Structure formats: C-alpha cells, structure tokens
Amino acid sequence: MPRSSFAAKSYRTRGIVLRTHKLGEADRIITLLSPEFGVLRAVAKGVRRTRSRMGATLEPFMEVEAQIVAGRSLHTIIQAQLRHPYGQALVADYPAYTAGAAMLETAERLTDADADSLGAQYRLLHGALATLxxxxxxxxxxxxxxxxxxxxxxxxxPSFTHCVRCGAAGPHRAVNVPLGGVVCHDCRPPGSMSPSPATVTLLAALLAGDWETVDGADGATRAQAAPIVANYLQFHLERVVKSLKLVERT
Known part of the structure; x- marks a missing residue:
C-alpha cells in the first residue's frame, strides 16, 4: 500500500519481523510484513541498548503488535508488543531456522511484487512459522x-495432477517448470524433467497441505522434490532467493 494511503500519522498493525539492519549506534531499521499494509520499513530507536524493552521483541520471526508513526522516508516504531515468539524456538533448531529464513525472504519478495494477496500471504507465513x-x-x-x-x-x-497444457488427468511423469507443472506424454516439451511418481505425488501433497502423505515420503523423494520447488519459485520471482542455499535438509 503506498504511503499516501496511511490515513493517520500514527497507526497500529500486526506484523511479522522479516529482517533488521543496524542504524547508527543504537537504532535498527525493522522490516515488517503487515496483513494490511504489506512490507513496512521503520526505525526502532534505541533497541540495541541493553535496557530497551523492544530489543528482544523486534527480531526476525517474531509476530508483534506495533504502534507506528508514519514518516516521509521511514516510519518509526514507538511501541511493540509480542504476540508470538516464533524466533525463540527457531534459533535453537538450525534446520528450522534456515527454512524459516528462506520463508521470510520469499515473503518479502512476493509481497513487494504483489499487493493483492497480502492477507493470504500473511496467513500462510504465520501458519508456516508456527508449524516450524x-x-x-x-x-x-x-x-x-x-x-x-x-x-x-x-x-x-502449479498443477501436479492434470496436464498443464491439455488438462488431461494424471498421473503424469513429466514436470515442466516454465509451463507450471506436470505434462502428459503428448504435450511434453523438450527439457522437461522426469521425477519419480512418488516425487510427483509428494509435490501435489505439498501444495494441498496433505501432511499424512508428506510425512510418509522418504528422504530420496523429498530430495528430488526440493529443487523442483526452488526452480519454480525462482522462475516466477525472476531472482534467486539467497537463503535457499543455506537450507539444511534432513
């Protein structure tokens, strides 16, 4: 949402902290994802001082309720209350931490590019962090x-059940990332991948949130699905999500 749309000088919003940057000797720039306003960048003054009440609250992965004063170039966070301390659990679990970091980077990229699905994107990120x-x-x-x-x-x-070209019901063996999912034998273009049937089943389950099927997949199947998902993400974002390189898979 553009800055001109902020009706009041001061406003409240829920937000998930996506990242932070040092500013001066005691301040930080906080990047928040808000379900109403999208990606917000605001200064939190004095949070790097040991006596700051907001210092531990405004950390990546935390969901907060923030009081913010709008500014021309940067907003200012004047109050933040912790709603869900997801960061406390994630920093103690390296595989979960690296997966969460990739989620935060992706959420920032997606919501910066698409303001029409803010509520849905916020709920998805919130739910994924809670699950982690x-x-x-x-x-x-x-x-x-x-x-x-x-x-x-x-x-x-994407579609992992019907051919993305002709709509024929699967199962299909070929996956084409630029086309958006599985393709049948007749529609398969050169360069399509041929993952195992178990991998195609896993991809469909990941998209549907079918955790019984997902949890039953073996390591080899998960390892084959992961780069397909990463390639699909990179194709649509048209840029690399750097945090994906650090994700520790088990």
Missing part, C-alpha cells in the same frame, strides 16, 4: 509446502 516452531514435520517439507502455496496465492498455482 512447534516441530513435528521435517523443516524442509514445511518450507516447500509454504513456497508452493505462497506462489499459488500470488496467482502462480
């Missing part, structure tokens, strides 16, 4: 499910 923090699912599969569903919410829904 609770544990119970392999972090790499939580990430891959989030990426596919976030892309679908942005208007780039």
């Amino acid at each position: 923090a609770r544990g119970g699912h392999e972090p790499g599969t939580v990430l891959d499910s989030y990426l596919l569903r976030a892309l679908a919410a942005a208007g780039w829904a």
Whole structure:
C-alpha cells in the first residue's frame, strides 16, 4: 500500500519481523510484513541498548503488535508488543531456522511484487512459522509446502495432477517448470524433467497441505522434490532467493 494511503500519522498493525539492519549506534531499521499494509520499513530507536524493552521483541520471526508513526522516508516504531515468539524456538533448531529464513525472504519478495494477496500471504507465513516452531514435520517439507502455496496465492498455482497444457488427468511423469507443472506424454516439451511418481505425488501433497502423505515420503523423494520447488519459485520471482542455499535438509 503506498504511503499516501496511511490515513493517520500514527497507526497500529500486526506484523511479522522479516529482517533488521543496524542504524547508527543504537537504532535498527525493522522490516515488517503487515496483513494490511504489506512490507513496512521503520526505525526502532534505541533497541540495541541493553535496557530497551523492544530489543528482544523486534527480531526476525517474531509476530508483534506495533504502534507506528508514519514518516516521509521511514516510519518509526514507538511501541511493540509480542504476540508470538516464533524466533525463540527457531534459533535453537538450525534446520528450522534456515527454512524459516528462506520463508521470510520469499515473503518479502512476493509481497513487494504483489499487493493483492497480502492477507493470504500473511496467513500462510504465520501458519508456516508456527508449524516450524512447534516441530513435528521435517523443516524442509514445511518450507516447500509454504513456497508452493505462497506462489499459488500470488496467482502462480502449479498443477501436479492434470496436464498443464491439455488438462488431461494424471498421473503424469513429466514436470515442466516454465509451463507450471506436470505434462502428459503428448504435450511434453523438450527439457522437461522426469521425477519419480512418488516425487510427483509428494509435490501435489505439498501444495494441498496433505501432511499424512508428506510425512510418509522418504528422504530420496523429498530430495528430488526440493529443487523442483526452488526452480519454480525462482522462475516466477525472476531472482534467486539467497537463503535457499543455506537450507539444511534432513
């Protein structure tokens, strides 16, 4: 949402902290994802001082309720209350942390490019971080499910059940990333991938949030699905999500 749309000088919003940058000796620039206003960048003054009450609250992965004063170039966060401390669990689990970092970077890229699905994108990110923090699912599969569903919410829904060219019902063996999913034998263009049937089933389950099927997939199947998801993400964002290179898969 453009800055001119802020009706009041001061406003409140929920937000998930995507990243932070140091500013001066004691301040930080906080990048938040808000379900109403999208990606916000605001200064939090004095948060690097040990006595700051907001310092531990305004950290990546945290969901907060923030009071913000609008400014011409940067907003200013004057108050922040913690709603969900997802960061506390994620920093103690390296695979979950790296998966979460890739989610935050993707969310910022997607919502900067697409302001029409803010509410859906916020809910997806919130739910994915909560799932990571609770544990119970392999972090790499939580990430891959989030990426596919976030892309679908942005208007780039893949198909892993019907041929994306002719609509023929599957199962189909070939996957073509630029076309957006599986293709039948007759429609298969050169350069299409041929993952195992189990991998195609897993991709469909990741998109649908079918965790019984996802959790039953073996390591080799998950390893084959992950680069397909990453390539699909990169194709539509038209840029690399750097954090994906650091994701630790188990």
